[in-house]
Amino acid sequence: MALTPDGRAALKAILAHEDLFPRVKDADLSAAAIKLARKQLIAAGLTRDDLLTLKATLGPDMFEKSLDSLTPHHVKLLARRLDRNAPEIEVNTGSSALAYVRQILAGETSDAPSEPTADAAPDEAPKKNKYLGRKAFRTGR
DSSP states (O other): OOSSSOHHHHHHHHHHTGGGOTTOOHHHHHHHHHHHHHHHHTSTTOOHHHHHHHHHHHOHHHHHHHHHTSOHHHHHHHHHHHOTTOOGGGSSSHHHHHHHHHHHHHTOSOOSOOOOOOOOOOSSOOOOOTTTTOHHHHHTO
């Protein structure tokens, strides 16, 4: 349970009255910013443009620290979200996926996604399951 119902107001109050919080150093604020940025990085639905906007907002150093704080699993997911057709070797490990994410953000990869191969239209309708819907199938008798 959160201590305050509105965390944004609490953060604004701390930043507005820094003289009341002498023990909160810049390193603490940086750590909080990295944690919040990390949460945004692992959020679904982000595009390359969203990440570039986040990078411009935070600054390149803070953004890089946020990227470095991601777990290998989250970096792989981010790389797959940014490029669904990424070669497996590019996202095989956390470090290679992180390098691939940096390439995507730098614009060094081809932005033209390869078109998915269209499956040939089936010639015949799929066969019906003769057991589906039968009482013996549903009850286990």
